[in-house]
Amino acid sequence: RSSHLYRHQRAHSGGRSYICTYCGRSFGSTFHFERHQRTHRGQRPFRCSLCRKSFGAAAELVTHQGLHLLEGPCRWVRHWGGLG
Template identity: 45%
Template sequence: VHKGHMEQHMRSHTGEKPFQCSKCDKCFAQKVHLDQHLRTHTQEKPFHCSHCEKCFTQKGNLERHERMHTGERPYQCNHCEKAFIQKGDWLVHQRIHSGEKPYACSDCGKCFARKGELVNHQRLHTGERPYQCDHCGKRFSAGKRLARHLKTHIGEESYLCSHCGKSYSTSSNLRKHLKAQLGKGIHQDEG
């Protein structure tokens, strides 16, 4: 093992961070990480996308971005057919198969696979509703709830009944419709 690599590795155990930023005093264990950090101060973006005009401060960010253009999905799930552009998305997806839910609510103990799901859930306890509709002012605890609500304003109704052709803006409204149809003797085969 190269001496420099061994020194870097040993810092992971000792917590030593000898490379200090001259702009903000933040410290790093490796010089390469300091160099990457310095670009946040200089706004230098030396990594250019060959498909569009975007530029990036880090090579890894460019590589991830370019996969959007190429469609490359190098992170394949071993349990199903899904593949991912980013390793982080693949890791979170693995929790579907493992059942792992590492994020627990401190108020009620309910567990979640994603940190964002926990944050949204905790807003139910706090009453926080940071997402506001620009059309009517109604507030929501989660962005996806606002997005669903916005469909009611723009008339986008994406939940279609296969029996009669009626469309609804939410899956719950479609389910209510299907239950009513079921009461009329129509068989329910969706939902």
């Protein structure tokens, strides 16, 4: 619990100790810093199980998968024929 309080207090005090060496942007948590670093490195570890498209953040994958439900197969599925 004390770690949650510490992070919360840092958010209000402007404490951002993680600085991107590529662009200089700063972050207050390792999670957000590491997620940002993947954009510079071209890492996209989150792959859609319905098509071959991959994403740098889990939230982007969840949004994409929701589109499969709303709109049907995306262009990736139509192009590649899915993974199955």
